[in-house]
Amino acid sequence: MQTARAPPPMPGGNAGDLIGPNGRYQTVHDLGQGNFGVAKAARNLVTGQLVAIKFLRRGDKLDKSVEREILNHRSLCHPNIIRFHEVFLMDNYLAIVMEYAAGGELFDRIAARGRFEEAEARYFFQQLVCGLEHCHRMGICHRDLKLENTLLDSDGEKSAPRVKICDFGYSKSAYRDSKPKSTVGTPAYIAPEVLKRRMEYSGEQADVWSCGVLLYTMLFGSYPFEDPEDQRNYSKTIQRISKVEYYFPQNIQVTRECTDLLVRILVGDPGQRLTIPQIRCHPWFLQNLPRELLEEYVTPSDSCTQSEAECRAIIQAAQTPGPAGQFAPHLPLRTQQQGGGHSLGSLQSLGLSSALGSIPSLPADMHYDMMQ
Structure with missing residues (x-):
């Protein structure tokens, strides 16, 4: 009789865990979760900067639409657009690092x-x-x-x-x-x-x-x-x-x-x-x-340190499930907030x-x- 494998650990683990290339990011707190995956706030230990990291579960569901989202976001650099930083691969997740918006x-x-x-x-x-x-x-x-x-x-x-x-x-x-x-x-x-x-x-x-x-x-x-x-x-x-x-x-x-x-x-x-x-x-x-x-606005020459080819390669690798990717638990949809007495929130x-x-x-x- 085959025993069921344990589900993969939640991305980022506990607050204070080090993740990313050379342990570059230290998780701080959860930002939310939805059908896209999980989002966490983290600190870049090299720059001291707070960032937001979105974790998408690895596997064949990471299709062209995910690649399109990442590559299109990567091409943008403007004060009124959330800044894309990089993507990296974890055992069971693709991690997308971007600017943290505290407000x-x-x-x-x-x-x-x-x-x-x-x-x-x-x-x-x-x-x-x-x-x-x-x-x-x-x-x-x-x-x-x-x-x-x-x-x-x-x-x-x-x-x-x-x-x-x-x-x-x-x-x-x-x-x-x-x-x-x-x-x-x-x-x-x-x-x-x-x-x-x-x-x-x-x-x-x-x-x-x-x-x-x-x-x-x-x-x-x-x-x-x-x-x-x-x-x-x-x-x-x-x-x-x-x-x-x-x-x-x-x-x-x-x-x-x-x-x-x-x-x-x-x-x-x-x-x-x-x-x-x-x-x-x-x-x-x-x-x-x-x-x-x-x-x-003039886009700075160093707007993104990760090339499009590097991003594509990482996304392609993420389409292969991790060690326990196929046993990943369902993540509930984010609870929608209602607009406190007026019509905002219903659509x-x-x-x-x-x-x-x-x-x-x-x-x-x-x-x-x-x-x-």
């Missing part, structure tokens, strides 16, 4: 506050647009911009927090990948053209739409296409997106310039929607623009299959490239 998600900040005043919303929106502009300049479209994928480098007590775009799991490169046509993303933020059946679309313009949803949500504390009386009816949300059906709450006052920008972004036809360069020239965007965002990272499948006008065989 957590922008979602948590707005959930605690309800909404932002216009000046604060503009401050975060300006940084988001500049980070996204760098992505597009490097040929990368994100395809899942949302509050949960927008981190802050501090809690803002000592200095104003800086926005950091993260999670390139759905991203596509104009140089390495095919043109976007899959229905991916998060329902509240998804652009109308992404809902169309296997039609190619501009990932860059879909990102612009998501930026508009983010701005609306920061200003009004709710999603623009969500029915406030039926928040969990995702089919209705998607129908409203398709029709570009939204309104501005009468009890919250914002300037005319602000609403002008929003209505020019939330346009159903991506060809008529503002582009990132046009947003950057809009009068509302230019108000109180931080000096560091006035000029184009986070949700599969589109059930929502889209209940709309008669959409074909039943629509392709869903959803990972969450």
